[in-house]
Amino acid sequence: MNNYESHRQEKLAKEHIARKKRFIYQIALWLSIIVGIGLIVGGMIYFVSRQNPALINSSATIESALAPDDWVKGNKDAKTVLIEYSDFQCPACAFYYPLLKKISEEFGDNLAIVYRHFPLPNHQGAKPMAYAAEAAGKQGKFWEMHDMIFDNQSKWVAQSQSKIKDIAVEYAKSLELNIEQFEKDFGSKEIEQKVEGHYRDGIKAGINSTPTFFLNGQMLQSPRNYDELRNIIIQAIDENF
């Protein structure tokens, strides 16, 4: 009986130790899972937010001299030139639009910002809006139309191609343009060829997405935020002095 009793106790003690071990194992496992997931998420945050060390892609370049028919914000004769290839229907371009506005206010005459068209083939409204901006430009209001198109992007983006022209005419009216002239220019071969020419030059320079920036002729890997864009421009201006 005594023997049985001690045997039973021994068994209970063993079970107790086994249960304790299992418990510790469970805690260790869940702790390592939590830490593991934390590390993965932290790593991703670091990867996404880190500043881009190689912002300049020196293998892709474009002629940095301005064309006579380029739309320039800031000082045409500035030594530092930022060329943007953009698409009016692209949400990322709309995201950069206020940043560029701020850049142009900050750098003023030290910088020339150039807008060129790169209407992506899958954006049905990009080309008509490019024509609208050019047609407004013929009456001296390119940038006003440019701002209007980006400000209202979400309103016209889902419309059909024929409707988009009507919307562009509405914008022209609110900018007090000569509508007859605007409509004539909107459909003109000259403007169509200019937009097409920008697109072809962009393809030749190796652009495959919008917006693509060239700083003094060198392609930038899309800067992630205002500071990144600002710093690289400051660097370029310093080098030119």
Add this chain to the structure above:
Amino acid sequence: MKISKTLIIIFLAASFIGFLDAAYLTIQHYLGVVPPCAITGGCATVLTSAYQKIFGIQVALLGAIYYLALFLLTIAYLTSGRKALIFLAALATPIGFIASLWFVCLQLFVIKAICFYCMISALTSTTLFVVGIMIIINYRKPMLTKTAAQNNITK
């Protein structure tokens, strides 16, 4: 009857990949990174569209929580052996599958742009759904035979 190990491993892997994918998109969104628009069409159009939110919450964030929950339930099942846990995870998979189906339709017919990361998510949630159904069948089988046996006894 045991649930097949292969099914569990596929389930675990799919939920983990789904989690990485959705977490990446969520982080990108909250850090304010805007993906550029590519010539081939893509993520910018989809991820900045009006459909990126449900009830004001990022779809990617919901996805990340969903995949993480499935992943943790599977781990909990593996360590405890409680079948109810994996059964619960399997029961949730139709939600992810239907949501993915809806978003693929949106991309194809409404937004008319395909986002690579969203397609990965569609793939993982479909895998989870198929494996989930197999797990449910696996789980139900012994229960059915048990009730059948009980019925026989009462008769």
